[in-house]
Amino acid sequence: MSEQRSNGHTVSRLTVHMVWCTKYRYAVLKGDIKMRCRTLLIQICESEDVRILKGVVSKDHIHMHLEYRPSQSVSNLVKRLKGRSTRKLQQEFPDLKKRYWGRHFWSIGYGCWSTGNITDEMVNEYFEHHRRPKDDTKDNFIIE
Numbered sequence: 505m506s507e508q509r510s511n512g513h514t515v516s517r518l519t520v521h522m523v524w525c526t527k528y529r530y531a532v533l534k535g536d537i538k539m540r541c542r543t544l545l546i547q548i549c550e551s552e553d554v555r556i557l558k559g560v561v562s563k564d565h566i567h568m569h570l571e572y573r574p575s576q577s578v579s580n581l582v583k584r585l586k587g588r589s590t591r592k593l594q595q596e597f598p599d600l601k602k603r604y605w606g607r608h609f610w611s612i613g614y615g616c617w618s619t620g621n622i623t624d625e626m627v628n629e630y631f632e633h634h635r636r637p638k639d640d641t642k643d644n645f646i647i648e
């Protein structure tokens with residue numbers, strides 16, 4: 505899990521925990537719909553070059569822990585996941601179209617939290633180390 509992505513001139517490991525809900529928190533993600541939703545989310549992530557670290561499809565919401573490229577934005581990623589899955593699920597399950605008029609299957613918002621393999625304390629320690637180098641040169645510029 506500590507594997508980093510290297511691509512051209514960048515090395516990164518950007519991860520995010522995302523959560524979004526079905527509209528009105530209806531518990532419709534059951535049975536075949538749940539399995540198809542899971543499959544669609546996996547396919548979308550593969551097509552966007554996003555790694556799924558963990559994920560759960562609950563009856564009325566989705567939790568995903570993803571690793572993404574620096575050129576991607578979290579909001580665009582959520583837009584693609586929600587948009588494509590909505591369209592496909594409503595095409596394949598006509599009962600959903602009746603319940604969710606206007607092609608709105610997911611609620612408007614989402615939650616996202618950045619995750620990573622280092623803590624704030626580790627970053628601050630790194631800055632402190634570089635703030636006062638062992639050789640007494642005054643070449644470091646401090647930003648505060």
